Amino acid sequence: MYKPEEHNVICTVCPIGCRLTVIREEHEPDGYKVIGGVCKRGEKFGVKEVTDPTRTVTSTVAIEGGLLPRLPVRTEKDIPKHLNYELMKLISSVKLQAPVKIGEVVVANVFDTGVNVIATRSMRAVK
Numbered sequence: 049m050y051k052p053e054e055h056n057v058i059c060t061v062c063p064i065g066c067r068l069t070v071i072r073e074e075h076e077p078d079g080y081k082v083i084g085g086v087c088k089r090g091e092k093f094g095v096k097e098v099t100d101p102t103r104t105v106t107s108t109v110a111i112e113g114g115l116l117p118r119l120p121v122r123t124e125k126d127i128p129k130h131l132n133y134e135l136m137k138l139i140s141s142v143k144l145q146a147p148v149k150i151g152e153v154v155v156a157n158v159f160d161t162g163v164n165v166i167a168t169r170s171m172r173a174v175k
Contacts, residue, residue: 055098059090066096100127106168107139109154114146114171121154125163139165146173 053072058065067084073081082094096102104126108118127135135158142154148171155165 057094057097059085059093061089061093066090070094101129103129103132104136105132109139109142109144111144111146111171113173115174118138119144119148119171120168121165122168123163124166127163131159138173145173
């Protein structure tokens with residue numbers, strides 16, 4: 049007996065955290081049936097999580113000459129999930145020099161995705 053491809057996903061679109069079951073179904077408009085969500089946003093999330101998972105990455109980088117030793121950063125947009133580990137390795141090698149302004153690009157065009165890593169706070173230089 050044929051059993052369709054099935055994935056269990058927890059939705060992160062809102063704080064409810066619905067447990068979704070995403071089943072491959074050829075006759076559905078987008079090719080998948082989503083069970084367990086309470087809204088349309090959850091259905092879209094479930095299909096995207098199965099077909100093209102992405103994440104916003106947050107971290108910190110070393111900064112010299114600043115008030116603090118680390119500066120918080122994040123990706124401007126989601127990047128493909130399979131790139132997260134490599135991005136974290138890249139971010140761990142970055143060393144900035146203060147001052148840095150919020151929104152300033154720290155790493156441009158990560159792995160040719162068109163997404164930048166930006167500073168999420170300003171850091172003034174300390175003498």
